[in-house]
Amino acid sequence: MSTTTLRVRNAPGFRVDAAQLLPGALAALTVAEIGRIVLPAGNERCAAGDMFDIERRQADSGGHAVSLLIEGDVPWLDRLGAHLAQGRIEVRGSSGDHTGFRMTGGELRVDGNSGDFTGCQMSGGRLTVGGQSGDFAAGPLPGDMEGMTGGTLTIHGKTGARLGDRMRRGLVLVGGDAGECAASRLVAGTIGIAGTLGPHFGYGMRRGTLLLLQAPASLPPTFSDGGQGFDVFWALFVRSLAAEIAPFSTLKESALPRRYTGDLAVDGRGELLVVG
Amino acid sequence: MQINDTLIDDTFAEAFPMKATRLVITAHTPVWANHAAQSLTGFATSVIGCGCEAGIERELSSHETPDGRPGVAVLLFAVSTKELAKQVERRVGQCVLTCPSTAVYSGIDPATSRAPLSDNAPLGSSLRFFGDGWQISKMLGDTRYWRVPVMDGEFVAAESTVTVKAVGGGNLLLLARDTDAALRVAESAVHAMRRLPNVIMPFPGGVVRSGSKVGSKYAAAPASTNDAFCPTLVGLSPKSELDAEVGCVLEIVIDGLTDSDVGAAMTAGITAAAGFGRAGGVLRISAGNYGGRLGPYHFHLRQLAAGVEGRRA
Numbered sequence: 001m002s003t004t005t006l007r008v009r010n011a012p013g014f015r016v017d018a019a020q021l022l023p024g025a026l027a028a029l030t031v032a033e034i035g036r037i038v039l040p041a042g043n044e045r046c047a048a049g050d051m052f053d054i055e056r057r058q059a060d061s062g063g064h065a066v067s068l069l070i071e072g073d074v075p076w077l078d079r080l081g082a083h084l085a086q087g088r089i090e091v092r093g094s095s096g097d098h099t100g101f102r103m104t105g106g107e108l109r110v111d112g113n114s115g116d117f118t119g120c121q122m123s124g125g126r127l128t129v130g131g132q133s134g135d136f137a138a139g140p141l142p143g144d145m146e147g148m149t150g151g152t153l154t155i156h157g158k159t160g161a162r163l164g165d166r167m168r169r170g171l172v173l174v175g176g177d178a179g180e181c182a183a184s185r186l187v188a189g190t191i192g193i194a195g196t197l198g199p200h201f202g203y204g205m206r207r208g209t210l211l212l213l214q215a216p217a218s219l220p221p222t223f224s225d226g227g228q229g230f231d232v233f234w235a236l237f238v239r240s241l242a243a244e245i246a247p248f249s250t251l252k253e254s255a256l257p258r259r260y261t262g263d264l265a266v267d268g269r270g271e272l273l274v275v276g
Numbered sequence: 277m278q279i280n281d282t283l284i285d286d287t288f289a290e291a292f293p294m295k296a297t298r299l300v301i302t303a304h305t306p307v308w309a310n311h312a313a314q315s316l317t318g319f320a321t322s323v324i325g326c327g328c329e330a331g332i333e334r335e336l337s338s339h340e341t342p343d344g345r346p347g348v349a350v351l352l353f354a355v356s357t358k359e360l361a362k363q364v365e366r367r368v369g370q371c372v373l374t375c376p377s378t379a380v381y382s383g384i385d386p387a388t389s390r391a392p393l394s395d396n397a398p399l400g401s402s403l404r405f406f407g408d409g410w411q412i413s414k415m416l417g418d419t420r421y422w423r424v425p426v427m428d429g430e431f432v433a434a435e436s437t438v439t440v441k442a443v444g445g446g447n448l449l450l451l452a453r454d455t456d457a458a459l460r461v462a463e464s465a466v467h468a469m470r471r472l473p474n475v476i477m478p479f480p481g482g483v484v485r486s487g488s489k490v491g492s493k494y495a496a497a498p499a500s501t502n503d504a505f506c507p508t509l510v511g512l513s514p515k516s517e518l519d520a521e522v523g524c525v526l527e528i529v530i531d532g533l534t535d536s537d538v539g540a541a542m543t544a545g546i547t548a549a550a551g552f553g554r555a556g557g558v559l560r561i562s563a564g565n566y567g568g569r570l571g572p573y574h575f576h577l578r579q580l581a582a583g584v585e586g587r588r589a
Contacts, residue, residue, distance in 0.1 A: 169415055190414070207412060229429020232302075232379050233414065233421070235343040236432065240416035253344060269412050 001066050002027050004034065006052035008072030008093070015096065016041045016051070019079040023068040023087035023106075031056050070095075073112060081108040084125060097134070100127040103151065116160065119153040121146065122170070132157030135179065138172045138191075139165035148172065148189065154245055161198065164191045167208070173241075173248055183210045186270060192241070192248050206267035209237075211257075212274045213247055219272070223262030226271055231256060234273075251275065277578050279546075279586035280553025283560040284577050289447045289542065290565035291573035294323075294353045295360045295394055296442035296533055298333065298383030301372055302347035306335065312378045313348035315371035320352070320363075321479045324488075324499055328354040328363040329444060329531050331476030342381045343432070349383050351476045353444045353531045360439055361397035368433070369403050376428050382419075382437035384533075391440035391533040400424075400433030443573050446530035446538035448545050449487065449505060449562040451522045457557025458524035459483075461549050465528055468548040474537040475530055487527040487564060502564065522559055535573050543580045550586050 004026045017040040026034055035049025048054070052070075066087040073093035074080070080095050084103040094112030098120055105125040116134035119127050120141060133155050138148035139162055147167040158176030168187040173194075180198030183191050183205055192211040202210055202220055234256055241248045260272040277284040301316070303309035313332050320330035329352070336347040352367075354360035372380050380400075386393055400422030404411040407424040413435070414421050420435040448465065452458035466482030469475065477483070492500035503513040505525045510518050518525070528545055532538035552558045563577055 188413075209414065230423070231429070232343050232345070232432045233423055233430060235345070236416055236421060237414070239342070239344070269410070271412075 001058070003057045003067045003069055005055040005057065005069045005071060006048070007055065008051065008070070008074060009053050010051055011074075011076055012041065012046055012051055013076075014041050014044060015076050015078055016046060017079050018074075018077045018096075019082040019101075021048070021068060021080065021089075022084060023066040023089060024085075026068055027066040027087075075113070075115065078115070081106075081127070084108055094131065099129075100125075100153075103127065105151075113157070114155075117141075118155070118159075119148055119151075119172070122148050122153065123150040125151045127151065127153045129153075129155045129157070132176065133159045135160035136162045136165060138163060138167050138170070146187070152244075156245060158195060163193075164189070167191070171244075173244055175245055175247075183208070183270075186210070194247050202263055202270065202272060204266050205263045205270035207269045208271075210270065210272050211248075212272065213276065215258075215274050215276065219260060220262065222265045223260045223272055224264060226259030226261040228256075228259075230259060277581065278589040279550040279581060279584055280555070281587070281589065282550050282552070282554050282558045284546070284550070284581050285560060285562040286578055287563050288565055288568070288577065289445070289563035289575040290568060290571040291443050291445040291447075291535070291538060291575065292571040293573075294329075294355060294442045294444035294531065295357045295439050296351060296353045296391070296444075296531070297360060297364065297397055297437045297439045298533075299350050299352065299364070299368070299372075299399075299437060300336065300341055300347050300381040300383040301350065302336075302341045302343055302345040302379050302381070303375070304345065304377035306346040306348075308375060308377050309346055309348045310335070312372045312375035313350050315375065316367045317350055317352075317478075318371075320367075321484070323353070323355050323359075323444075327359060328352050328367075329476070329478035329529075330363075330367070331478045331482075331531075333473065333476060334470075343379055345379075351474075351531070351533070353442060353476075353478075357395045357397065357439055364397050364399060364437060365402050368399065369406070373403055373406065373424070373426070373431050373433075379432040381434045384438040384440060386438055389438070389440055389533075390536075391442055394439040394441050396436040397439050399435060399437045401435045403431075403433055406431075440533055442531065442533050443535045443538050444531040445571060446532065446542055446573070446575055447564050448528045448530075448542060448549070448577075449560075449564060450526050450528070450549055450558060451505070451518065451560035451562060452524050452526070453521065453557040453559060454523040457552070458526045461552050461556065461558050462526045462528060464552070465545040465548040468544040469528070469530065469541040472537070472541050472544060474533040475541040476532075477528055477530055479529055482528060484527045484529055485525075487525070490566060490570075505562075517562070527564065535575075538573070539575055539580060542575055542577075543584070546577065546581045547584045550581070550584055553586070 078096040082101040097115035113131035161179035177195035257273040317330040341347040487502040488499040
């Protein structure tokens, strides 16, 4: 239907909450009305029109229903795509913290880097970061019991500490390295990491799957050998990753990974799959 | 209407709404997938005494199954979603879970199903308890799978199976000169019908010789022999629709996901049977109904046979 473009004109010099900038809501407004949207910025407030040049373009038929395009780096723009339920947001640059916070559907793509808490408590949709993300991706807010509970988070580059902390459902794929405590306190869900891992991965992991494409230097002492006989699940798993990013899309059904189970200090039904 | 001198009765088959599901059973080899499918669809000829009607729809190559292994598609039909769920749980639990190397998946795609969708029936979600707490689940895409530890590794089952509003009880009556001719024709008709998707013929070999009518002189019996088509009752039963030339009648019952699937299978059966013609021992092709009062689906034989090739009279 229509694409709303926000082209960065002036970075405000402080952090701005972009939760109101959802494609469905913007599509119902005129360009002038979008410019008058007042966004919270800590103790300050600022109008969208002060930061962006705003443009509206009707999409070709067959395009995404409604979409929002942000051109330029906006690392100062937090909570972009928060509570996104439908439509598409694309950032041609980097985004701030809490990108995709509690999104339930739709698609959010950041070409550059994203800040801390990327995909925090998201429950649906697809969030893609072309660069790297900060700490606590797919995790909960501090003090909350559940992190990500659905959807797909793909980070092409590396990610910071505490990836997938308390995650319960969904798929997270990291094309680069992960910081310390990846998959800590994982309740369930799937995390794949193509690069290297920081220390204490799988700490307190109860269930879920941690797929590693590079063997870690050592396993946590609370993980044990996971045995054999999971080839049917592996075939289903590999097929489900066929449309995701490389190298996950290139996994072979015939190349069974080494399986470990843990964290035995807690429930112990989590699995660590080490390919190669 | 006559085709190759075989009389096509001016009557119709009367069929009923049922609930159905397709299960895809895979295994390490086709042999073991077939073992599981044969076992699951055993003792499932009629809802009257078996709880459901079930049969093997077709074998699946490794390119057609969710896990890339050879498999078998089976269809199950029951009178209600509740009964269907009960039968799925019981039969998969006893016949697939137990069979080495097997896995089971829902076989109907809601996005492409021509049959109206009904409630999902539990599959792995009820069988998982066999895992005694060691079972784990995994969401892959939109599907949740249960992984139950068993002695050969893991039994993998989709959480639930899609059910649809289907059609059961399509039928053909093949009136032949003798048993040889009747069996030969029935086998040929069933063979032709099994080439079609979305249908099963649930009786042994796809054929039933004990066609029934509703009710009985005995109060406890819900159904009894179809005396109108019993050759030994010619001249005895006032309802007899046979003459002395008919020596054997066999029936083919068809359950399908949609009425068009059942109609297509009946047409295939008529084509195969009429191909033998009177010279091949097929005297008449008829169908069973209850006067059109009970079932909403009426399959008129002469309409189905309108396009069948053969010598007309």
